[in-house]
Amino acid sequence: MKVVKLLCVVCFCLVSISAVRPVWSEDTPGSLPVIEEKEGQENVDASSKARIEVTNTEFDFGAVKSSEQKNISHNFVFRNSGEEDLIIREVKPSCGCTAAVASATQVVPGATASLAVSLNPKGKFGRQNLTVRLITNDPKSSTTSFRMTGTLLSGWRVLPVFVEMGALGKNQAATREVIVTSQYMPGDPMHKITHLKTSSPEITAVTVESPAVPVSPPQNQSYIEVRRTVRIAVNVAEKMGEFNQTVQVATDDPESPTHVINVHWSVEGDIETQPKKIFITEVNGKKNTRDFILTSRTGKEFSIVSCTVKGNKGTDDIEVTEKPESTKTRHVFTSSTKFVPEKVYETRSGMVIFKTDLPDQPEVSVPYTATVRKPK
Known part of the structure; x- marks a missing residue:
């Protein structure tokens, strides 16, 4: 009978060990097993009575010019509605362009704290959707996500800035189109392309102006976008080889007077x-x-x-x-x-x-x- 009981205990232990799926360290053979933690799980004390309470987890900063903004910031407020101290374990921004700092690492019951989120708009344009995760010791909500959205107006944008015409035969022509976009806040002066200058007589470039289009992103204030098509044509002659030329786009905008489009092609004969x-x-x-x-x-x-x-x-x-x-x-x-x-x-x-x-x-x-x- 004792033997049967002993076997049952051994089997129970083996089943229990296999259930947690230990991962043995390859570097130190014979070491104790390390329990594998699933991604996304936070090591939180289930008995903790800390509770995070948030009124608003989203903020939309509207439409702003990225050139006029050094940083876009917002403070998210949260409160400890529990009976124990709320511990801020980690703050995780979704990208390197976002900085996030909690005003306190430990919040006593009944007290409030804030999460300062700041976006560096340099080099960015278009719709922004940034997330910051706040990791706490609240067992019911160990991860709280805060979201900051908005639209950054780029002023002038040229896409693409490098145009590949490809391999052409002698006396062959090729055409490509480049989109030049400018964005404005309502009431701002709207600018135009004044002229196009090519670096070679083999290149011609013309502009096709489009009407101004009001844009209303979701949960955002309206702005105005103007798209222009610059049509670039290459008419090659008898000379063969590799060629790199440019098209200069000049505007009447004093903040962004010129933009350069690089054009490449090769002539290989028939x-x-x-x-x-x-x-x-x-x-x-x-x-x-x-x-x-x-x-x-x-x-x-x-x-x-x-x-x-x-x-x-x-x-x-x-x-x-x-x-x-x-x-x-x-x-x-x-x-x-x-x-x-x-x-x-x-x-x-x-x-x-x-x-x-x-x-x-x-x-x-x-x-x-x-x-x-x-x-x-």
């Missing part, structure tokens, strides 16, 4: 390569082939006169072969490695140079990178 670079690997004797295509942007017929591989070490590291599915306007090639690595593995790079029968683009170069690992 023949386009896909992909732009060849990556090939060979691992343990198994070659992986890579296909690439030379095609005419305008549908012009052309022929490949010759193909030469020039590696950086003066060797032809890869083998290039034209595939049967090639057409007169679209030439398809496959490539594979053909060198033996000097070490366990080696990476080589170079160019595949094609000679064509096009007078305006007699040569097309495609860079490659080839990696070979020796068989084990």
